[in-house]
Amino acid sequence: MKSIFLSIAILMLGARAIQAQPLCEAPEPVRAFYQEDAKQLAVRMMQMFQTYQDSIEIPDVLYKQAMRALLAVYNADQIPERDTVVECLALHTFPRVYMYGISVGLDANETWAQNLDNGIVPTGNAVVDGLLSHYNLSNSSSFTIGNLIFVSLTTPNALNPVALATQFDAIPGVEFAEQTGLFGDGSDITFQPTLIEDVELTYRAAWGDCPAGCTSSRNWKFRIKLDCGVQLLDVWGEELPQQFACNNNFECGTEPLCLDWLRDTVAFYQALFPECNQPAYGSVVTQMNNGSVIGLHHFVGADFDFVRFYTCQGEYLGQCLTTFAGGSCDDPVFNQYLESADTIWTCADPYPTAEECGVLGTGDAPTWASSMQVNPNPSSGYFQLSAVFDGQRKGVIRVVNVLGQMIFERPFQADVLNENIDLQENTPGLYFVQVLSGKEVASRKVVLRK
Numbered sequence: 001m002k003s004i005f006l007s008i009a010i011l012m013l014g015a016r017a018i019q020a021q022p023l024c025e026a027p028e029p030v031r032a033f034y035q036e037d038a039k040q041l042a043v044r045m046m047q048m049f050q051t052y053q054d055s056i057e058i059p060d061v062l063y064k065q066a067m068r069a070l071l072a073v074y075n076a077d078q079i080p081e082r083d084t085v086v087e088c089l090a091l092h093t094f095p096r097v098y099m100y101g102i103s104v105g106l107d108a109n110e111t112w113a114q115n116l117d118n119g120i121v122p123t124g125n126a127v128v129d130g131l132l133s134h135y136n137l138s139n140s141s142s143f144t145i146g147n148l149i150f151v152s153l154t155t156p157n158a159l160n161p162v163a164l165a166t167q168f169d170a171i172p173g174v175e176f177a178e179q180t181g182l183f184g185d186g187s188d189i190t191f192q193p194t195l196i197e198d199v200e201l202t203y204r205a206a207w208g209d210c211p212a213g214c215t216s217s218r219n220w221k222f223r224i225k226l227d228c229g230v231q232l233l234d235v236w237g238e239e240l241p242q243q244f245a246c247n248n249n250f251e252c253g254t255e256p257l258c259l260d261w262l263r264d265t266v267a268f269y270q271a272l273f274p275e276c277n278q279p280a281y282g283s284v285v286t287q288m289n290n291g292s293v294i295g296l297h298h299f300v301g302a303d304f305d306f307v308r309f310y311t312c313q314g315e316y317l318g319q320c321l322t323t324f325a326g327g328s329c330d331d332p333v334f335n336q337y338l339e340s341a342d343t344i345w346t347c348a349d350p351y352p353t354a355e356e357c358g359v360l361g362t363g364d365a366p367t368w369a370s371s372m373q374v375n376p377n378p379s380s381g382y383f384q385l386s387a388v389f390d391g392q393r394k395g396v397i398r399v400v401n402v403l404g405q406m407i408f409e410r411p412f413q414a415d416v417l418n419e420n421i422d423l424q425e426n427t428p429g430l431y432f433v434q435v436l437s438g439k440e441v442a443s444r445k446v447v448l449r450k
Contacts, residue, residue, distance in 0.1 A: 023075050023228030024068040028401075028429035034070045039158040040093040041066035041191040046160045047097070056135065056163045066191060069199050069224045076230035081220050085203040094188040098180040101137065101154035102165045108147045110173040117142045117149045127171050135159060148175060184211045199224050200233065205240060293317070293354050309354040317354055369442035374433055378447040381424030385433055387417040387442070395437030399423065399446075407431070423448060 042062040046052035052059060076082045085091045106113035112125035116139055122129040131137065132153075140154040161179035168177035185206060192200045201222050208215035218237035222230050288295060296308045309317040371388040385397065392415045399408035399421065407426060412419065423431065426448060434443045 023230075024071050026071045026074055030071070030074060031067065031429075034067060034074070034092075036158075037070060037093040037189060038063050038067040039099060040095060040097060041070075041189070043097050043099050043158065043160050045191065047162055052160070054163055054166070056159050056167070058158060058160070065199070068228065069191065069201050070189075072224045072228040072230050073201055073203075073222050075228070076222070079222075079230065079232050081232050081235060082222070082230070085205075085220050089187070089203075089205050091187050091189060091203045091205060094186045095182055096188070098161060098182050099158035100156070101140070101152060101180060102161045102168065102177055103180050104151050104153060104165075104168050104177045105175040106149040106151060107173045107175060108144055108149050113149050113173055116151060117144065125171070125173070128168075131164075131167060135164065152180065185214045186210050194223070197226060207241065288353050295354070366437075366440040366442055368440075372435060372442050372444055374444045374446045377445075378449045379423075381426060381448050382420070382422050383446060385417065385419045385421055385435070385444075387435060389415050389417070389437070391415055393437045395435060397421070398434045398436065400432050400434065401429070 039058060042058045042065075045062050045066070046055055046058070052062070073082055074086055106116070108114070110125075112123040112128060115121070115123040116128070119139055121132060121138075123132075136155045136157055137153045138155070140152045142149060142151040144150070165177040165179055168174050187206050188204045190202045190204070192202070194200060201224065203220045203222075204217050205219075206214035206217040216238045218235070218240055220235050221233040223233050224230055294310045296310070308319040311317060368387055368389045371386075373386050375384050375386070377383065392413070394413045395411070397408070397410045397412055397419060398406055400406050408421060408423065410419065410421075417435070421433070428448045431446050431448060432443050433446055434441060
């Protein structure tokens with residue numbers, strides 16, 4: 001009876017959560033930062049409540065409810081303990097549920113099982129082929145022991161593996177089907193509905209022999225109200241060790257850089273508080289051009305990195321793909337990287353600038369830039385890009401997301417540009433449409449809404 005009541009409560013809360021709440025919103029990069037966490041929490045809820053236990057695909061209402069709670073805590077920067085879990089520790093869920101596939105054991109005498117083992121799809125079993133197609137499943141690895149073929153089925157889409165395994169388990173020739181087991185333990189975020197329609201998130205920082213089961217932890221519990229207000233309920237557990245904590249005092253700052261979406265990222269935290277939890281590998285932020293350009297430095301290994309550049313308005317400018325860096329710049333073992341490096345950092349010089357990386361011009365905007373338009377904007381994903389040039393031009397149209405990842409590219413040759421662009425398959429959020437012709441570049445923001 002209690003589980004039924006909680007299921008009803010969670011449905012009611014999820015339905016109300018769909019309404020826009022300012023304290024439950026955040027820029028798209030922040031949502032992306034918590035995307036896997038929201039999926040993990042939603043799948044755990046599916047396995048917890050009878051209402052959803054037979055569902056394979058994640059209900060949108062559960063995903064939105066989990067994301068809503070995570071963003072509410074993210075926005076609660078008036079609570080010092082929130083700074084600890086969001087900024088200093090950047091806690092995420094531990095993948096207790098593997099959401100991207102299942103393990104199955106098949107009768108090796110079945111022809112369709114042999115076909116699946118050999119990567120032949122359709123396999124000849126209509127039920128199996130239907131499930132493979134519907135859930136975009138594929139054989140990522142398989143091996144045979146005796147009369148059993150063990151197959152790992154994986155998918156790019158998060159789902160409820162227990163319900164999916166139940167579907168396979170009912171097929172003749174399937175000896176067993178189960179969710180893929182995960183080993184170890186670690187830091188985590190857990191979700192708990194309450195009897196008064198609020199929800200609670202508990203952030204857990206764990207350490208000490210975690211592959212075998214963490215021996216120590218510290219926990220912070222927050223209550224999230226229906227209006228997305230947040231209340232700290234409790235803090236308990238061992239004191240964080242110095243190498244895990246932010247000087248053991250939970251006093252990291254919350255003042256933003258010029259990019260709002262950088263405010264509470266690990267990069268921002270490390271840049272302002274290098275003495276707090278600075279990892280051997282990670283990211284740092286530098287400001288240049290009198291603060292109008294941000295460089296996000298992502299370290300790869302110990303001695304080189306790549307830098308992504310943004311304007312303070314959030315426009316992605318480009319990146320240095322392999323910038324040689326680090327404390328061993330003269331080590332001959334890294335000479336192989338020098339030929340492909342866009343710029344070389346000698347350990348003593350300042351970080352490379354956007355101009356040095358060739359992603360920020362020093363001249364004025366192109367004369368044709370003012371004619372560049374994107375309509376409609378906001379868009380459902382289908383829009384028209386137009387521009388009037390000062391004569392026949394060749395170039396490239398690109399669309400990148402806020403992380404600088406290119407999701408669309410098309411060449412053009414015209415004196416008047418009228419291009420229809422279809423991004424309807426992409427996730428909602430902020431994107432940048434760029435027109436590049438020779439050394440000239442112009443850019444426009446476009447917001448995708450579903």
